[in-house]
Amino acid sequence: MAKNILFIMCDQLRFDYLGCTGHPHIRTPHIDALAARGVRFDRAYVQSPICGPSRMSFYTGRYVRSHGSTWNGVPLRVGEWTLGDHLGDLGLRTVLCGKTHMAADTDGMRRWGLDPSSGIGARVAECGFEVWDRLDGVHPKGAPPPSHYNDHLRGLGYDGPNPWEQWANSADGDDGEILSGWLMEHANKPARVDEAESETPYTTSRAIEFIEQSSDQPWCLHLSYIKPHWPYIVPAPYHDMYGPEHVIPVQRNEAERDNPHPVLAAYHQHRFSQVFARDGVRERVIPAYMGLISQIDDQIGRLIGYLDDKGLTDDTLIVFTSDHGDYLGDHWLGEKEMFHDPSVRIPLIVVDPSAQADVTRGTISQHPIEAIDLLPTFVDVVGGAPKPHMLEGLSLIPLIHGQDVPWRQHVISEYDYSGRRARTLLNHPMDDCRLIMVHDGRWKFIHAEGFRPMLYDLQNDPQELFDLGADPAHQDVRDRLEKVMNHWARHPRNRTTITDEDFRKTAESELDGGFYIGFWDQADVNDAEAEGFSGN
Numbered sequence: 001m002a003k004n005i006l007f008i009m010c011d012q013l014r015f016d017y018l019g020c021t022g023h024p025h026i027r028t029p030h031i032d033a034l035a036a037r038g039v040r041f042d043r044a045y046v047q048s049p050i051c052g053p054s055r056m057s058f059y060t061g062r063y064v065r066s067h068g069s070t071w072n073g074v075p076l077r078v079g080e081w082t083l084g085d086h087l088g089d090l091g092l093r094t095v096l097c098g099k100t101h102m103a104a105d106t107d108g109m110r111r112w113g114l115d116p117s118s119g120i121g122a123r124v125a126e127c128g129f130e131v132w133d134r135l136d137g138v139h140p141k142g143a144p145p146p147s148h149y150n151d152h153l154r155g156l157g158y159d160g161p162n163p164w165e166q167w168a169n170s171a172d173g174d175d176g177e178i179l180s181g182w183l184m185e186h187a188n189k190p191a192r193v194d195e196a197e198s199e200t201p202y203t204t205s206r207a208i209e210f211i212e213q214s215s216d217q218p219w220c221l222h223l224s225y226i227k228p229h230w231p232y233i234v235p236a237p238y239h240d241m242y243g244p245e246h247v248i249p250v251q252r253n254e255a256e257r258d259n260p261h262p263v264l265a266a267y268h269q270h271r272f273s274q275v276f277a278r279d280g281v282r283e284r285v286i287p288a289y290m291g292l293i294s295q296i297d298d299q300i301g302r303l304i305g306y307l308d309d310k311g312l313t314d315d316t317l318i319v320f321t322s323d324h325g326d327y328l329g330d331h332w333l334g335e336k337e338m339f340h341d342p343s344v345r346i347p348l349i350v351v352d353p354s355a356q357a358d359v360t361r362g363t364i365s366q367h368p369i370e371a372i373d374l375l376p377t378f379v380d381v382v383g384g385a386p387k388p389h390m391l392e393g394l395s396l397i398p399l400i401h402g403q404d405v406p407w408r409q410h411v412i413s414e415y416d417y418s419g420r421r422a423r424t425l426l427n428h429p430m431d432d433c434r435l436i437m438v439h440d441g442r443w444k445f446i447h448a449e450g451f452r453p454m455l456y457d458l459q460n461d462p463q464e465l466f467d468l469g470a471d472p473a474h475q476d477v478r479d480r481l482e483k484v485m486n487h488w489a490r491h492p493r494n495r496t497t498i499t500d501e502d503f504r505k506t507a508e509s510e511l512d513g514g515f516y517i518g519f520w521d522q523a524d525v526n527d528a529e530a531e532g533f534s535g536n
Contacts, residue, residue, distance in 0.1 A: 002317040002353055002381045003221040004064075005092070006307075007374070009058070010296060011051065011099060011137065011229035012336065013322035015044070015345045017293055025246040027294050031349070034320055038351030038363045039400050043441065044369040045411045046324050049336045049343045050384070051229075052101040054323045054371065059083045059100070059127050061375030061391035066492055070103060070416040076127060078108035081496070083392055084128025084376055087220050090384045095126035096129035097207045098224030099136045129222065133206040137199060137226020139164045149202060156197060169231045181233035184281060187288040190236040198235045198302075200227055200292070204299040208306055220378065223303075228292035228326070238291035244283035246290065251330040251463045261296030261454050261467055264434065268332050276329035286328055317381050319374060320350040323471065326481040331464070337415060339437040339446050339454075340464045344413050346371070352381065352400045359402035367399055368411045370442060390496045410484050413437040438481045438488075444482035453478055510534040 017023050020032040020040060047057035053064045054410070056456060059082045060067045067250030069076045084094040097217035104116065104125035114121040134147040153163035160166040169181035171189035191198060207223045233239075257268065267273055277280055300320070307313045325343045327333040336343040348369060371463045376386065380395040397403040417423060418433035418450075432449040439445070444464070446454040454469040455478055468474045495503065510517060511534050518536060519525050528534055 001383060003218045003315040004189060004317070005087075005378055005381070006316050006318045007220060007222045007378075008300070008318070008320045009055075009098075009222065009224045010293075010320075010322045011226050013228055013293065013296075013328045013347060014325040014328070014342055014526070015292065015322075015347045016342070017228075018347055021347060024248065025242065026290050027241075028297040030297050030304060031320060031347075034304070034318065034351055035349050038318070038349055038357070039360050039363055039396075041348040041350070041365045041367065041369045041396070043343050043350035043366055043411075044321070044346050044371070045413055045439065046371045047412070048344055048414050049324045049339065049417075050415065051323055052103065052508075053416075055101050056127075056176075058323070058371050058374060059102075060087075061372045061393050062493065063372065063392055064414045064416075065489070066392060066494065069103070070414075071419050073103050073112070075103045075105035075108070078105045078112060078124060080449070081232070082128030083220065083222075083378065084123060084130070086375060086379055086384070086387070086391075087382070089380070090382050091218055092215070092382060093217050093219045094129055094220050094222070095210055095219060096126065096133045096134060096224065097210060098134070098203050098222070099226050100127050100129065100134065100222075100224065101136060102127040110370055120134070132210045133203070135199060135203060135226060137229060141165070148206070149199070151192070152195065152202065157162035158193065158197075158330050167191070168198055169233055171233060181231035184232060184275065184285050187232045187285045188239065189233070190239040191233045193235055195235040195238070195295075198295075200295050200299050202287065204303055207303065211306075211310075211312070218382070223300075225296055225314075226290045226295060228289050230395070232285045232288045234288050234291040234295060238295045239288065240291075241294055242287035242290040245282055245286065247286045250282060251465070252332050253465050256331055256465060256467075261448065261469060262421060262426055262451050263417065263448050264331075264338065264454070264467075266425040267338060267420075269425060270334070270421055273327075273332060274334075276334040277332055282329045289328065313351075314353050316353060317378070318349075319377075320349040321371075321374070322345065322346045337417065337420070338415060339444065340414070340456075341434070341438075341458075344437065350377070350396060350400060352397070356401040356403075365399060366441075367407055368409070369396070369440070370394075370408075370411050370457055388498050389493060392493050408437050408458070410440050410481075410488075412485075412488055413439075436485055436489075439483045440481065440484075441483060443477050445478060445485070447482065447485055451483070455481075508533065510536055 015021055017026055018031055019028045020035040027340055045052040048054045053069055055110040056067050056069040056076050060080050069078050087094050114124055116125045135149050139146055150163050158167045164289040170192055171179040171186050173179045203243045278385055324336045327342050330342045331340050370393055376391045376393045376395040380397045418430040423433050434449050435445045442459045452469050454467050456464040
């Protein structure tokens with residue numbers, strides 16, 4: 001049984017931009033080595049293809065419809081159990097080093113008298129984590145600053161009002177001017193900061209510092225890298241490690257712009273999509289994206305080497321994953337947010353150090369996996385009891401131990417686009433700006449409230465170029481997957497304050513409580529007491 005958990009998450013890392021997942025050019029030997037040590041789950045999907053809601057599902061083990069944080073900046077309500085609550089009850093110190101995208105429910109905390117600066121208040125405000133170092137990686141002027149990183153840079157002589165922006169995410173111009181990393185035209189230039197002090201090595205160093213002082217108390221360390229999320233800029237030598245010749249062909253065709261689904265058509269009009277339709281943009285941006293990934297890989301090698309030297313890998317469960325992908329121009333889209341695989345599918349590697357996991361070590365699993373499966377896995381691996389009344393995912397430990405167990409046949413993902421320009425372009429009610437994906441491994445069905453559905457056949461169209469959502473020949477497939485969606489929607493886990501077993505006992509305890517409901521006479525009571533059941 002593992003004592004510790006190292007939960008590594010990248011931000012905006014596509015499933016197919018690793019050596020072990022088949023990218024022909026990218027260099028990721030250390031992540032590939034992790035896959036050889038454990039199990040790579042090839043069909044892993046997030047619960048929402050955008051940072052905040054996706055992460056809240058990872059951290060609560062619950063679907064977006066259940067935890068309610070539907071978009072970036074929507075607070076996770078007070079009272080939702082998080083990773084820190086579940087693992088804290090099992091004796092683990094649950095620590096953050098990096099990004100969470102957590103927005104605190106300050107109004108709820110105020111109503112309940114929780115001081116964000118107090119012990120319990122700080123945990124609630126930080127999604128259940130003890131903050132060792134919070135670096136959300138997007139800290140422009142006016143945004144909340146990182147907890148430590150700017151002070152770290154200033155201490156090294158990186159001056160300016162916002163060193164994160166002026167140094168870590170900007171380049172030098174030919175005339176000494178500062179070139180913003182927000183602008184994609186600068187993606188081929190090296191960031192101004194020294195590589196050793198850029199965000200990824202810094203976050204790794206801070207993680208090692210935590211482990212060094214952690215003593216004997218078991219821990220779950222969430223090492224959450226901001227990269228390769230934009231701004232797409234990386235320090236030397238990674239800025240020119242790759243070139244246009246390493247950019248794989250784009251996955252799109254003109255048919256996708258010929259009478260597309262209304263929501264997809266609206267997303268094609270977003271600036272972040274239109275920029276990737278320009279000639280030369282992918283060739284400028286993607287080499288930087290790949291450089292950011294190889295920088296992460298080198299830091300993974302540094303960290304795992306440290307754990308090996310300390311003998312910690314023998315009792316540490318290691319997870320490597322991402323919170324969603326990045327279109328990078330595929331399907332005429334930028335960013336993420338829709339449900340094609342480049343956006344909603346993620347890499348997932350789990351290394352279980354136990355002897356029971358030897359039977360699957362180095363294998364690739366084709367089981368359909370959801371992000372909400374990780375928290376039940378963590379509870380399971382440190383000996384906790386299942387909590388299916390709260391946790392909506394499934395523990396991966398039986399699969400990792402080679403057991404033949406019943407498994408889901410579909411994955412679900414949700415998205416709320418009411419905060420995007422697409423809503424105004426479509427003149428659509430905010431409450432109807434909801435998308436739900438149901439994917440069974442071959443067919444991918446996307447319900448769009450107020451519009452026809454989308455449907456893709458990944459067996460015959462693995463790049464998802466042809467939407468069959470209006471094709472009469474596939475009405476039976478759409479009906480079948482819509483029934484799956486409706487069944488899922490009718491079964492939320494919202495009775496979270498009591499287990500099913502305890503609820504059953506409560507419902508059967510009328511006689512013990514002195515409640516004689518529906519009885520005619522004492523003989524009826526005597527018979528019921530003899531049976532131990534009220535009949536209700």
